[in-house]
Amino acid sequence: MxxxxxxxxxxxxxxxxxxxxxxxxxxxxxxxxxxxxxxxxxxxxxxxxxxxxxxxxxxxxxxxxxxxxxxxxxxxxxxxxxxxxxxxxxxxxxxCLTRKEIYEEEVKKNCLAFEQQFHYVVFFAYMRLREQEIRNLMWISECVAQHQKSRVHDSVVFIF
Structure with a gap:
């Protein structure tokens, strides 16, 4: 192949x-x-x-x-x-078809995992929320590097 x-x-x-x-x-x-x-x-x-x-x-x-x-x-x-x-x-x-809306929906679902007790999903949800934080940091750093500070809020997905 x-x-x-x-x-x-x-x-x-x-x-x-x-x-x-x-x-x-x-x-x-x-x-x-x-x-x-x-x-x-x-x-x-x-x-x-x-x-x-x-x-x-x-x-x-x-x-x-x-x-x-x-x-x-x-x-x-x-x-x-x-x-x-x-x-x-x-x-x-x-x-939701935009990338930001899909990520926002994912963050909501992962945050809901913390509302119940005695399950293992919190570990998975925690890692997924950390991945979103990394995506946010990458987006912010790209905006700063390209002198587009006004676009920072376009794709940042807020957690909690």
Whole structure:
């Protein structure tokens, strides 16, 4: 197999899919509040990845081709044949389409993990919130480096 950028992305997405599915099964085995809360967080992550991959695929299609929408509909129908659970796709999870709104939704879900007791989700949520802090710092440093201090609040997602 040729290890070009596309194959690496496919490999990365396939590995991440396997990781999410294995981690989901592990959380289900734990049961209780951990399974309940992690199911929601992992489903949100899976939905976000599915939407990002679908949008990325659509961006790869030439806009001048006559069957642009037709191919997208065909791809979606084939995805439904492969994974019928997409039919019950919860649209409220995908109502936010901007990157900032998706991150804000993720932060809300991770903050909710701290409202229950006696589960392991707080460790996962803590790490995800730390990742958001790092994204915030990266955005702020990029704005400062590019002399765009007025845009700092455009993508900063506030935690707590």
């Amino acid at each position: 040729d290890l070009d950028d596309m194959n690496i992305k496919i490999m990365r997405n396939t590995l991440y899919k396997a990781y999410l599915e294995d981690f989901y099964r592990f959380c289900q085995k734990l049961g209780g509040a951990t399974a309940e809360i992690m199911s929601d967080l992992l489903a949100f992550e899976a939905d976000r990845r599915a939407v990002n991959i679908t949008i990325t695929c659509c961006l790869c299609f030439p806009s001048f081709n006559l069957c642009f929408l037709g191919w997208f509909v065909l791809l979606w129908k084939n995805a439904l044949l492969i994974n019928p659970s997409l039919i019950s796709y919860r649209m409220e999870r995908v109502r």
